[in-house]
Amino acid sequence: MSIAIENFVKAIYKNGKHDHNDTKPGNIAKELGISNAAATDMAKKLAAKDLLHYEKYQELKLTEKGTKMALNVVRKHRLWEALLFKLFDLSLHDIHREAELLEHQTSDLLANKISEFLGNPKFDPHGDPIPNSAGEITTIDTSIPLSNGEEGKTYIISRLMSDDKEFLDFCVQNGLKYGNSVLVSKQFSKNKMTQILINHNTILLNEDFTSIIYVNEQD
Amino acid sequence: MSIAIENFVKAIYKNGKHDHNDTKPGNIAKELGISNAAATDMAKKLAAKDLLHYEKYQELKLTEKGTKMALNVVRKHRLWEALLFKLFDLSLHDIHREAELLEHQTSDLLANKISEFLGNPKFDPHGDPIPNSAGEITTIDTSIPLSNGEEGKTYIISRLMSDDKEFLDFCVQNGLKYGNSVLVSKQFSKNKMTQILINHNTILLNEDFTSIIYVNEQD
DNA sequence: AAAAATATTTAAGCTTACTTAAAAATATTT
DNA sequence: AAATATTTTTAAGTAAGCTTAAATATTTTT
CATH class of the missing domain: 2.30.30.90 (Ferrous iron transport protein A (FeoA))
Structure with missing residues (x-):
């Protein structure tokens, strides 16, 4: 799947984690810096690929398949953040920017190697939980x-x-x-x-x- | 610049390093797994961007700007190979495949951090020289x-x-x-x-x- | 040097991921 | 509940990076 699709699914995942969902096309568009029209188009396309449920004028909701994809990207992002943070003297913001790119060019094999190298960490340097290789977040957030x-x-x-x-x-x-x-x-x-x-x-x-x-x- | 452009320029650089240049569109096309027509198209486009010299039916020749871009990508590729080789238990072939993707999503800042972390190595795990941050290969190859x-x-x-x-x-x-x-x-x-x-x-x-x-x- | 084979180029067309503009629906304000 | 504002959707269009097919040039073989 393309970088655009991975980012779209990831944006829905992120915006859907709040109490009040912000997953209508316009919000996703804002998150990604694209036009509302582009977001609607993409939503329809991804519904056809069974990555999300789309109903006109309604919130976008990830399917199980879509959630899995989002968590896989989130996992890679957070593993990169943890690795870059450990190895290099870079600001959290810089680390985030690099991870934002690297996350889309990382095989599952490499992700697992990074995880193993770091001792299978449960959190990244922001304190965000790192999904495991099955795409599950096992920690409970009481914060x-x-x-x-x-x-x-x-x-x-x-x-x-x-x-x-x-x-x-x-x-x-x-x-x-x-x-x-x-x-x-x-x-x-x-x-x-x-x-x-x-x-x-x-x-x-x-x-x-x-x-x-x-x-x-x-x- | 796009991934397609970076790969195109890199392919010319690689194929131009032999005694007998192999940089006509067909050879580049074969290297990249695209059609000859696509390679000709791209060559014209990159000539307009001053990345290479294009004359109908002739070998493609990188300009100084194009060579610099190629060396910058090669540098990132080889730095990634060196880092992945050091950190993880992966085959040289796997390492190459990962580096092939990561090389296009790496800022100059990150490349420099990787280089520094590794002690500014002059060679990657294949023995290929790593260009410095100015895009120069300082070692002399007598092999x-x-x-x-x-x-x-x-x-x-x-x-x-x-x-x-x-x-x-x-x-x-x-x-x-x-x-x-x-x-x-x-x-x-x-x-x-x-x-x-x-x-x-x-x-x-x-x-x-x-x-x-x-x-x-x-x- | 002519014929045959191969490579390059041109032309037309496709897909992805966008854009802007206008129409339609929904939300908000009064 | 009407009027207004905002969002969403549709429609039409664009650029990048490809494809195939046909025309043209170059290379190789005989």
Whole structure:
């Protein structure tokens, strides 16, 4: 299957993971940077290939086959991120950009070799789970957005759910990375700001950031 | 530039390295598995982009710009081969196949990181020289095909100039690899067979093989 | 040097993955 | 519930990268 198809299916998978699905052609088009018309066309084409269910004006829904394809691409993406992160001194954003290309040119054999080399990791450097070779995600995600954290509690950062350069650079600069602890010192309900303590520094975050930083309660 | 263009330019570069150029559209077409007509079309298109010189019915010749592009792709290919060879237990043939895809999806930044990680190697696992980041091959190749070896002399294998699975499997099985010594015990001029001693084993090779195994005299 | 074989080029056509523009349906606002 | 705005769909068209078939040029053989 082509790169365009892999990316289309992947975009539906990603946009369908939220509570409120965003998988109408227009949203997928926006995600991929193509026109709405192109997305509708593609949706029809992929329905004919049994990769998704298409009904006029409705949300696009992946079939089992389509989900498998998406997870296979996601697996390769996250394995590349993990490998590049381990081997090279590159920013998370750069790593994401490289993985975005490499994911489509990677045989299942190579993906398995990368996985094995890394000790079959369950998470990538963003904290995102890596599907296994059968296309299953076996870990259970109990994390919550930092915006839902409670005052006075300490949390462990589990996922940084964005590939935005500005955001990731900010995270690196402030020690906001996978595995680190944060204490929620104050939640401002009015303007939805959150004050946290990390590495002995107090910083103030707005909801744009606290809604994509996911954390787990400390055991 | 597209993958098709990169592969086209690379094919001309490879076919132009022999003493007798094989860079007419038909030869490039054969190399790439496309029709002659497609190769002619592409040649005209690339001439307009100043990547090659095209004259009807003549050999295709890369411009400086085209050569640079070819060397850049070759560099990425060979760096990937070197990295995959180092990290994973994969056959040279498999490594070649993966590199053939990855080479087109690799930024210059990533290529440089791979090179640095490997200690800026000058050769890939086939013994082929790796162009530097400026697109130059700085090593001088003094090797000769094993078919030109002299009886009684010992040589060091420097290059295995093929990506054919059968050939590479045979080489692995018999210890014919980059850096190993071979003694030419007998040259049969009649049928162009060569008897060699390697790892205490005597084996007989025909010209198909001895013409693509390149060696250097021992210092 | 002529005939036969081979290679190159031209021409017409196909598929993929897009585009823009206009029509039709759905969502939102008032 | 009507009017307005937004989305989705349809339709027509484009560029890249191929294909096959036929015309033309070059090479090889005799």
